[in-house]
Amino acid sequence: MVYKYINEHAETFIQDLVRLVRQPSISAKGEGIAECARLVEEMMQEAGLSTKILMGEVGNPVIYGEVWSKNSEKTLLFYDHYDVQPPEPLEKWDYEPFGGKIVNGRIYGRGVTDNKGNFVSRLKAVQAFLETIGDVPVNIKFFVDGEEEIGSPNLAPIVEAYRHILVADAAIWEFGGTDRKGRPHLYLGLKGVLSVEFKAKAAKKDVHSANAPLIPNPAWRLVWALNTLKDEYERILIEGFYDNIVPPSAEETEFLRRIPFEEKELKEELGLKQFLKGVSGFEALKTWLYQPTCTINGLFAGYTGKGSKTVLPHEAVAKLDFRLVPNQKSDEIFDKLVRHLKRRGFGDLEIIRHGSTEPTKTSVSDPFVSLVAKTAEKIYGEKAVIYPLSAGSGPMYLFRNFFGYPIVSAGCGHPESNTHAPNENLKIESFITGTKFIATLISDFVNAHA
Numbered sequence: 001m002v003y004k005y006i007n008e009h010a011e012t013f014i015q016d017l018v019r020l021v022r023q024p025s026i027s028a029k030g031e032g033i034a035e036c037a038r039l040v041e042e043m044m045q046e047a048g049l050s051t052k053i054l055m056g057e058v059g060n061p062v063i064y065g066e067v068w069s070k071n072s073e074k075t076l077l078f079y080d081h082y083d084v085q086p087p088e089p090l091e092k093w094d095y096e097p098f099g100g101k102i103v104n105g106r107i108y109g110r111g112v113t114d115n116k117g118n119f120v121s122r123l124k125a126v127q128a129f130l131e132t133i134g135d136v137p138v139n140i141k142f143f144v145d146g147e148e149e150i151g152s153p154n155l156a157p158i159v160e161a162y163r164h165i166l167v168a169d170a171a172i173w174e175f176g177g178t179d180r181k182g183r184p185h186l187y188l189g190l191k192g193v194l195s196v197e198f199k200a201k202a203a204k205k206d207v208h209s210a211n212a213p214l215i216p217n218p219a220w221r222l223v224w225a226l227n228t229l230k231d232e233y234e235r236i237l238i239e240g241f242y243d244n245i246v247p248p249s250a251e252e253t254e255f256l257r258r259i260p261f262e263e264k265e266l267k268e269e270l271g272l273k274q275f276l277k278g279v280s281g282f283e284a285l286k287t288w289l290y291q292p293t294c295t296i297n298g299l300f301a302g303y304t305g306k307g308s309k310t311v312l313p314h315e316a317v318a319k320l321d322f323r324l325v326p327n328q329k330s331d332e333i334f335d336k337l338v339r340h341l342k343r344r345g346f347g348d349l350e351i352i353r354h355g356s357t358e359p360t361k362t363s364v365s366d367p368f369v370s371l372v373a374k375t376a377e378k379i380y381g382e383k384a385v386i387y388p389l390s391a392g393s394g395p396m397y398l399f400r401n402f403f404g405y406p407i408v409s410a411g412c413g414h415p416e417s418n419t420h421a422p423n424e425n426l427k428i429e430s431f432i433t434g435t436k437f438i439a440t441l442i443s444d445f446v447n448a449h450a
């Protein structure tokens, strides 16, 4: 009955998704946020959910929606976000980034997969139950973030303040999809991330480089400081950086071995002959998912335009991020970083801490994981590929570490979705199958021991 409803209403589901895609919601620029928040709330109400706006003292609103089951005590929570990445570079798009144009069975638009398509597929699955049986098999909660694409910097106090309504038995995270062979990919965890900025300063203003014998150069100072962070063997040299790291368990390793790692394709795409330190195969996959990192994201100093300019800059800036793995903690890593720089004689650098999130994961042996995997197999006709941890980051830890319920990330994306890139798109077929997958998961969850 529910599948029939989904099939018969596919066209209106698509139109609703297009409507949401046409509403820009760029958190990085604050563009269209209030309007999109209103639209998300309206769509939830149209689907039959009651809604509430969760606001912190600062930041974009979270849209919360819920519907209670008449027959079940169990609760499934969906984490999604309505904000999107900026669409730039605009000239690389074949279609309007906020046009929602449909071409060859795909909807094009910024955010159509990440994360509006996933959100709408979940919402429509719930709507399908309400419209056909007038009830939902389990209690449903939606938590729709407005700042995910900028690192959810204001989310912790909101989760804390509304913890009484965010209680659940399990949650489905925002992303996921199928690979080129149609296998569904599920993700059980995220790395943490810590973003920082170093500022080196010397004279009050830029001077002629003829003065270099006398005037200190902050660009050199910054380079020397950066050079103490990591060696040419990729070892991060901050004292205690690798403390508390938990390597993959035997069970996780088993799951890792089953992941089809598209090494050749990735190297080809990037024009690389080999990965760092020459790792390949299983070693490369393990390194990718379980190694913490220290990455220079950007360096700025002096003149970087065309030709040359004999200038001695008065300021130099570096932006870095650290990807953290279980059980590293961003506060500890930041303290260790500050201590390290002081000890190495770089106490004069200004260190600015930007956003951070913590690593987290759900156990591969959690019954909810096997439930989601089984349901995915049923729908996609292929065995699910399970990632015990993923290389990305997000605010999953706020829910996982705070409430302790299992969280699995699963969605309706595909390898050519181009998320965060020009021509982001979602296959209509994946969107509709994804809606059926979520509907099936909701009904399978009733009797599961998860």
Ligand SMILES: [Zn+2]
Pocket: 085, 114, 149, 419, 420
């Ligand atoms: Zn994203």
